[in-house]
Amino acid sequence: MSELRTESGNTIVGFGAGSLDLYPPPITKQRHLPPDYRAGGKVGWREKDETLLPKFMADSRVEKHVGGNVVNALAHLATAAACREVRFVGVLGEDDFVSNAISNDLKLLGITDHAVRVPGYNPSVGIVVRYQNDRMIRGRPRDPMGPYWQDNNALAMPFSDADIAVAASLKDPDLLARWLNLIPGRAKVSLNPGSSEFDQHSNRLDAILRERKVDLLALNEEEVRKLLKAGNPSLADAEHPEVLAEWASKMYARHVLCTLGKDGLILANNGEAMRFMSQTIDPKTIVDTLGAGDRAHAIAIDELLNKERDPQEVGEAITKGTIAVIQVVGGHSDCYPNSANDGYETHRREHTNRPSRAPGLGPLGQYLLPQAGRLFLRGLSAGPNLTR
DSSP, rough: GGGGTTTTEEEEEEESSSEEEOOOBOOOSGGGGGGTOOOTOOOOOOOOHHHHHHHHHHHTEEEEEEOOOHHHHHHHHHHHBSSSSSEEEOESSSSSSHHHHHHHHHHHHHHHHHEETTTTTOEEEEEEETHHHHHHEEEEEOOSSSSGGHHHHHGGGGGGTOSSEEEEOOOOOHHHHHHHHHOOHHHHHHHOHHHHHHHHOOOOOHHHHHHEEEEEEEEEEHHHHHHHHHHGGGGGOOOHHHHHHHHHHHHHHHEEEEGGGGEEEEEEEEEEEEEEEEOOGGGOOOOOOOHHEEEEEEEEIIIIIISOOOOGGGEEEEHHHHHHHTTTTSSSSGOOOSSSOHHHHHHHHIIIIOOOOOOTTTTHHHHHHHHHHHHHHHHHHHHOOOOO
């Protein structure tokens, strides 16, 4: 990663939250599914999930992957973008497992940790329930961040030298508005509001972005429809998402990235939209789509704001770049260092539970050994019972 750091590069500072996603072994029989299972859905945290949490933390079969919209984006930027520094700003607990896992992950990736440490603060946790070729996420909401960033001077300080300021899923329109007003005028601003903002605060978000137009706005088709329903209701039912992205780039941002899932993406710039189709890959190689939107956002930040490339040249780079993250479990597992070292191996054992490399077996043996282990475990058990 060090060869990407350059004194003449940009300082990229991200504001948001980290999380820890827990991946129990896939459920193999339908009768083991929780009653509220909805393929591709997100469901609320149950009281009984708190009792499952310590069991999952101690279970070596449960993969543990650090995530969060802004952390996933910063992970790619820290390991792929030529820049001076990548910095994380947020709130973490003082000494809990989830906060420590996030902090260790940032360090491993070469991201400067500028989080406020608050005793008793609860970061977000997600349990990813996998069945066949789909999944459902049960998430524990994080505690609000706004109460810990009431001081404008404290909020402005970590962004005072930012060349590129990024925010994702703040879930607090007042905090977002204050943050935008405190960003230095010379800095480029990228925003990925997150679905919850559109569900609860679309009118406020429309007003905020009209007042402070950003350089890059990343969202999906459903989100851009909700935003324009607040700002220009006549457009909300437009048949073609290109029309929505074009208007959003006139009203809210210089560049708009609108992701369309398997149908590709749209890049709009000053009222002109271009559509790029998804890259064709073998569906069998798709492991987990969690983090694909964050990777698209990160590549757009690097290409449009960091490198300042022409938008016409960027769409293909984004569609190609998202392939790597959907072929691994977790929102940025492909960003970790390739070379084996003590720090990396310790991190994998303690926080991701991915098997360490086995020395002396050669490439084929190193591949076959973990595969055999997985098959053995799968034969022993269908995994933790998520219905209890």
